[in-house]
Amino acid sequence: MGPYRAKELFFSAQPITAETAHEWGIVNHLYPLEKLEQEAIRFAEKLANGPAKAFGLMKKITDQSSTAGLAEILEQEQITQAMMITTDDHLEGVSAFKEKRKPVFNQKQQVL
Structure with missing residues (x-):
């Protein structure tokens, strides 16, 4: 996400949505809550x-x-x-x- 955006997050202390975190590259994937465990297990098995x-x-x-x-x-x-x-x-x-x-x-x- 880069140092400038990281500093903005650190200094502003503003919460961000999951969608924004995904858009900014902080998280790799978004899943609905009902699919989260299934997707986590699928990825763990792949690894x-x-x-x-x-x-x-x-x-x-x-x-x-x-x-x-x-x-x-x-x-x-x-x-x-x-x-x-x-x-x-x-x-x-x-x-x-x-x-x-x-x-x-x-x-x-x-x-x-």
Whole structure:
């Protein structure tokens, strides 16, 4: 949402609607209350069934991007890609894509 809008929120202490929070990028999705739990579970299951190692490394690089320079982030991305291409999860993802099926990832440990 950017530092200027954030400062406006901090200093004004004015409440905003869920719609405004969504429009400003503070929240990613809006759901009716009766669908909220269902959607939260759906998203949690998607994450739980995903490639945990890749998710962990994506999170690490994204977190570093606010304090590291572009060259450092690109180097980290290159190292990460070289490491991930050797994993069983990568092979499963490629096979599933070629076979037009959902991947079944086995590496549930997270690397941070």
